[in-house]
Amino acid sequence: MEEARRLLREVWGFDSFRPGQEEVVAAVAGGREVLAVMPTGGGKSLCYQLPALLRPGLTVVVSPLIALMRDQVRGLRAAGVEAGAYTSQSTDEELDALRGALDGGRMKLLYLAPERLAQAGTAGALRRWGARAIAVDEAHCVSQWGHDFRPDYLRIGALREALGVPVSAFTATADEDTRREIVQKLFGGREPVQFLRGFDRPNIHLAFAPKDGPRRQAIEYAQARPGRAGIVYCGTRAKTEVLAQALREAGVPAVAYHAGLEPDRRREVERRFQTEDGLVVVATVAFGMGVDKPDVRWVLHADLPKSVEAYYQEVGRAGRDGLPAEALALFGAEDIQLRRSQIDEGAAPEERKVADHARLNALLGIAEAAGCRRRALLAYFGEGREGPCGACDTCDRPPDTFDATRAARMALSAALRTGEWFGAGHLTDILTGAPTDKVRERGHDRLPTYGVGKEWDRREWGAIFRQLQGLDLLRPDPGRKGGLRLTERARPVLRGEEAVTLRRDALRAARARGEAPKGLVAEEDQGLLSALKALRLRLAREQEVPAYVVFTDRTLMEMAERRPMTLDALAGIGGVGARKLETYGRAFLEAIRGGPAPEVHPARRALAGREEGDVFDRLAAAAQALGHGADGAGKFMALTQAQLRHLAERRPRDRAGVARLIGEARAERFGEAFLGILRDG
Numbered sequence: 001m002e003e004a005r006r007l008l009r010e011v012w013g014f015d016s017f018r019p020g021q022e023e024v025v026a027a028v029a030g031g032r033e034v035l036a037v038m039p040t041g042g043g044k045s046l047c048y049q050l051p052a053l054l055r056p057g058l059t060v061v062v063s064p065l066i067a068l069m070r071d072q073v074r075g076l077r078a079a080g081v082e083a084g085a086y087t088s089q090s091t092d093e094e095l096d097a098l099r100g101a102l103d104g105g106r107m108k109l110l111y112l113a114p115e116r117l118a119q120a121g122t123a124g125a126l127r128r129w130g131a132r133a134i135a136v137d138e139a140h141c142v143s144q145w146g147h148d149f150r151p152d153y154l155r156i157g158a159l160r161e162a163l164g165v166p167v168s169a170f171t172a173t174a175d176e177d178t179r180r181e182i183v184q185k186l187f188g189g190r191e192p193v194q195f196l197r198g199f200d201r202p203n204i205h206l207a208f209a210p211k212d213g214p215r216r217q218a219i220e221y222a223q224a225r226p227g228r229a230g231i232v233y234c235g236t237r238a239k240t241e242v243l244a245q246a247l248r249e250a251g252v253p254a255v256a257y258h259a260g261l262e263p264d265r266r267r268e269v270e271r272r273f274q275t276e277d278g279l280v281v282v283a284t285v286a287f288g289m290g291v292d293k294p295d296v297r298w299v300l301h302a303d304l305p306k307s308v309e310a311y312y313q314e315v316g317r318a319g320r321d322g323l324p325a326e327a328l329a330l331f332g333a334e335d336i337q338l339r340r341s342q343i344d345e346g347a348a349p350e351e352r353k354v355a356d357h358a359r360l361n362a363l364l365g366i367a368e369a370a371g372c373r374r375r376a377l378l379a380y381f382g383e384g385r386e387g388p389c390g391a392c393d394t395c396d397r398p399p400d401t402f403d404a405t406r407a408a409r410m411a412l413s414a415a416l417r418t419g420e421w422f423g424a425g426h427l428t429d430i431l432t433g434a435p436t437d438k439v440r441e442r443g444h445d446r447l448p449t450y451g452v453g454k455e456w457d458r459r460e461w462g463a464i465f466r467q468l469q470g471l472d473l474l475r476p477d478p479g480r481k482g483g484l485r486l487t488e489r490a491r492p493v494l495r496g497e498e499a500v501t502l503r504r505d506a507l508r509a510a511r512a513r514g515e516a517p518k519g520l521v522a523e524e525d526q527g528l529l530s531a532l533k534a535l536r537l538r539l540a541r542e543q544e545v546p547a548y549v550v551f552t553d554r555t556l557m558e559m560a561e562r563r564p565m566t567l568d569a570l571a572g573i574g575g576v577g578a579r580k581l582e583t584y585g586r587a588f589l590e591a592i593r594g595g596p597a598p599e600v601h602p603a604r605r606a607l608a609g610r611e612e613g614d615v616f617d618r619l620a621a622a623a624q625a626l627g628h629g630a631d632g633a634g635k636f637m638a639l640t641q642a643q644l645r646h647l648a649e650r651r652p653r654d655r656a657g658v659a660r661l662i663g664e665a666r667a668e669r670f671g672e673a674f675l676g677i678l679r680d681g
Helices: 002-012 021-029 046-054 066-078 092-103 114-118 121-128 149-162 177-187 214-223 235-249 263-275 308-315 335-346 350-365 373-380 405-417 425-432 439-440 458-470 490-494 504-513 523-543 553-562 567-571 577-594 611-625 641-650 656-663 665-679
Strands: 033-039 058-062 081-084 109-114 133-136 168-173 192-198 205-211 232-233 254-255 280-283 298-301 326-329 402-403 474-477 483-486 500-502
Touching: 002 021, 002 046, 021 033, 021 046, 021 192, 033 177, 046 058, 046 066, 046 133, 046 168, 058 298, 066 081, 066 109, 066 263, 066 611, 081 092, 092 133, 109 114, 114 121, 114 149, 121 149, 133 149, 149 177, 168 177, 214 232, 214 298, 214 326, 232 235, 235 254, 235 280, 254 263, 298 308, 308 326, 308 350, 308 373, 326 611, 335 350, 335 458, 335 523, 350 373, 350 474, 405 425, 405 458, 405 474, 405 483, 405 490, 425 458, 425 523, 458 474, 458 500, 458 504, 483 490, 500 504, 523 553, 523 577, 567 577, 611 665, 641 656, 656 665
Parallel strands: 033 168, 033 192, 058 109, 058 133, 081 109, 133 168, 205 326, 232 280, 232 298, 254 280, 298 326
Antiparallel strands: 402 500, 474 483
C-alpha cells in the first residue's frame, strides 16, 4: 500500500486515509469484487478512483447523475488524472477528445450513465479501449423497490460478464435486503467482499417536528441560518416552486429544482449551487444524489420522506466536510396518509407492499422516538450505539413520556378481536364507545373492548395508533385493504410480558391541533380505495382511456364505503351502469372481496341490480327443489338460465303464460310454485 499512500499524497493531497478507506482500496486494487457501504461524506469515490491509478488499463465508473460525473471528472483533471465522462450532454469537441484519449490508451477513468449500457456496441467498445474493472457508484439504484431505482442498473451484471472484469459497488444507503439484492443483480449471486463502514454521521444534528404552518416553519428555519447553503426537500414539483418563491420574498436566496425543469435551467441551478455561498435549493428528490458540495450546512424536509433509506441519504448531503450541520424533518398526518396510499396504489407485489409499510413504520418510529433519535436511526441499519448521542433534538430536550402499556394492549386487543380487518379510525370508534352505524352493524359494540378507552379522545388515540405503528407493533396489511395487523413484536405486549413507552407530548400536540385532516373516505376504507384506484389505473392503461372513463372517484369511494359483495350490490353503486357492470364488475368485485368472485351466468348477470334478479334467484331455487317433483321421486326435469330469465322479466300471471315460456310438461311440474313467486314479486 506504499504506492497507494504516495498517490494519496501527490494526487489528492491527503496524508492519511479516512477510517475504512484503506482496506477498501486494497481490496479493489487487488482485483477482488467488493461491496462497500460507507456513510455519505466517508470518501467512497476515492475507493475506486485511487485503485484505477494503481493498475493498468481503464476503469469504467457507472454513475447515475451527469452533474455528479462532471464534478468528479473536473476534480480528477484538476489533480492531473486523465478522466472523462461519456454523457448525452457532451459536445462534439468533447467527444472527439474523449475518443482520442481512449484510443490512445491514456484514459484511466471513464464515467458512463447507466442508460449508455443499453446501446449496442458499448461492451465491444469498452473491451477495445482496455476496460479492466467496473466501479458502480450509488449501487442501491439496482434495487427495484428502492427509492432511487434505475432500470438500466440491471444491465451492469451483463456488462460484467461480457467484459470478464471485477466489479466494485459503493453506496451509503443499503439495509440488509438491499445488500442482498445488490449481490444478486450486480455480482450474479457470487459473494463479494463486503465492507460495512458504519452509518453514523455524528456531525449532523438530527431533529423532527410536527407540521404547524409548514411554510412558515421552513421560512423561519432558513432565515435563522443566513449565508449557509441548504437544501429543502418537498414532495411535489409544484411545492418546490411555491416554497422557493416564498423564501425569496422573505429575503432568502432560493431556487427551485425538479425533474420538470428544462435541462439548461437545471444545469444553471446546479452551477449556482456549486459556486454561490448561502444559496438554498428547494427540490424534489431529483436533486442531490451524489451532491459533491462539501459545505451544505443544513437539510430541511418540508414533507415526510418515503423511507429511512431516503431520509438517511438526503440528510447525508449536509456536512460532507465533517463540520457541524443540521437536519430537520417536518411531518404530519397528511404525509403519512399520502405515503400509505402511494404504497397501496403501487404496482409492487403484496409482500413488497407489506415490507414498504414496515419501512414507513420504521421512519415513523424515528420521527416519534421517545429516546435518542440517532440510536433509533442506527438501529434500523443494524448498528448499535451505547448511550445518548447528544446531537439530536430528543437528547437536547428529552420528550415527556408515559407508560402506555395499558393503552397499547387495548388497541392491540381491539385489532385482534375484529379480525385485524380494520384501520385506526374504526378501532378508535370501538375503544371510545362511539355508536356508529359501522360499529353496530358489525356487532362491535358487544366486544369487551367497546368503550374501554374513553380516557383518551379520538385525536389522542390517533397519536397512540401512529406511535404503535412507529414501534412496528401494528402494520397495515395491503391484502386486507389497510386493516391493521399485529406483528410478532406485538405478541409479548398483548400478553403483558413487555411494556410500551409512548410520548405524552405527541398526545398533547394532537389535542391542540384538533382533528387530523379527513381523507376522501374513513381511514379503515382508505386501503380498499387505494386498491380500487390501482385496479382502475391498470384497466384504463390497458384500454388507453382516462381513468375516470372506467369509474369516477365518487363511484370508487362509494364502493370502498359500502363494500358490495355481489354483482347485485355492485350494480346499486352510483355510476355502475349495465355496460360497466358487464365489463368491469367481476374485476372490481374480486378486489373488494380480496379473492375470486362467484361465477354468474350471463342470463343472471343481465338482471344484476334489478328486482328481476331477486325473482330469478327465487325461481331458480324453486326449480332446484322441484327437479324430481314434489315427492322427489319423479324424473329429473330442469330449466335453462334463459328460461328463468324470461320468466323473471315477463312475469306471466297464469299457467298458460308460464307454459308458453317453458313448455307444457315443465309448466305442469313448476307452474304453481312459479306463479306464487311471480305474483309476490
